[in-house]
Amino acid sequence: xxxxxxxxxxxxxxxxxxxxxxxxxxxxxxxxxxxxxxxxxxxxxxxxxxxxxxxxxxxxxxxxxxxxxxxxxxxxxxxxxxxxxxxxxxxxxxxxxxxxxxxxxxxxxxxxx
Amino acid sequence: xxxxxxxxxxxxxxxxxxxxxxxxxxxxxxxxxxxxxxxxxxxxxxxxxxxxxxxxxxxxxxxxxxxxxxxxxxxxxxxxxxxxxxxxxxxxxxxxxxxxxxxxxxxxxxxxx
Numbered sequence: 001x002x003x004x005x006x007x008x009x010x011x012x013x014x015x016x017x018x019x020x021x022x023x024x025x026x027x028x029x030x031x032x033x034x035x036x037x038x039x040x041x042x043x044x045x046x047x048x049x050x051x052x053x054x055x056x057x058x059x060x061x062x063x064x065x066x067x068x069x070x071x072x073x074x075x076x077x078x079x080x081x082x083x084x085x086x087x088x089x090x091x092x093x094x095x096x097x098x099x100x101x102x103x104x105x106x107x108x109x110x111x112x113x
Numbered sequence: 114x115x116x117x118x119x120x121x122x123x124x125x126x127x128x129x130x131x132x133x134x135x136x137x138x139x140x141x142x143x144x145x146x147x148x149x150x151x152x153x154x155x156x157x158x159x160x161x162x163x164x165x166x167x168x169x170x171x172x173x174x175x176x177x178x179x180x181x182x183x184x185x186x187x188x189x190x191x192x193x194x195x196x197x198x199x200x201x202x203x204x205x206x207x208x209x210x211x212x213x214x215x216x217x218x219x220x221x222x223x224x225x226x
Binding site: 032034036041042043044045046049089093094099100101103104105106 | 117146154155156158161169171203205210212213214215216217218219220
C-alpha cells in the first residue's frame with residue numbers, strides 16, 4: 001500500500017549543528033504534509049506543516065522543504081539543541097474519499113552536548 | 114484551552130481480558146482519531162469518529178472498536194486481549210477533518226501479560 005518512508009531511522013548531531021530529517025512519500029495526490037515531534041513518554045506534537053502549493057515554509061528554527069518532483073519532504077532544524085532530541089514523524093493526508101493521515105515510521109534524533 | 118486528555122495513562126491487563134480507554138478532545142473539536150503505536154511500527158491508524166459516527170477505519174481486527182459521544186468524547190475498546198496488543202494508544206483531535214493538523218493526547222500505555 002501507499003506509505004510514507006524515512007531515509008534514516010536514527011540521526012545523531014552535535015549541539016549547535018543543523019539537523020536535516022528526510023521523508024519520502026509515494027502518494028502524488030497528497031496535498032498536505034505535517035511534521036510531528038514525539039518526546040519520550042508524550043504524544044506527538046505538531047511542529048510545522050506545508051501544503052502542496054508551497055515549496056518551503058519556515059517556522060521558529062525549523063524549515064520544511066517540499067519537492068513534489070521527487071516526492072520528498074525534509075525538516076531542517078537550525079542550531080539543534082538538546083531539547084530537540086525526540087522522534088520525528090512526517091505525515092501526509094493521502095487521497096481518495098476516505099482520507100486519513102499516512103505516517104512515516106519516524107526518525108530518532110539524538111543531540112550530543 | 115485544555116489539551117487532549119486520555120485516561121487511564123497506564124494499564125496492565127492479562128490475555129483474554131477486555132479494556133476500555135477514554136479520550137476527551139480539545140473543546141470545540143469534533144473529530145477524534147485513535148492510533149496504536151508500537152516500537153518499530155510507528156503510528157497505526159485505528160479509526161476516526163466525527164459527530165458520533167465512525168468516519169474512517171484502519172486495518173485492525175474487530176476486537177478493536179470505538180464510539181463517540183454527543184460531547185465528542187470518545188472511547189475505544191479492545192476485547193479478548195492478546196500479548197501483541199501491548200502498545201501506546203494515542204488519541205488525537207481536530208476541529209472537523211481527520212486529515213487536518215491533529216492534536217494528540219499523552220496516550221495510554223497498555224501492557225498485556
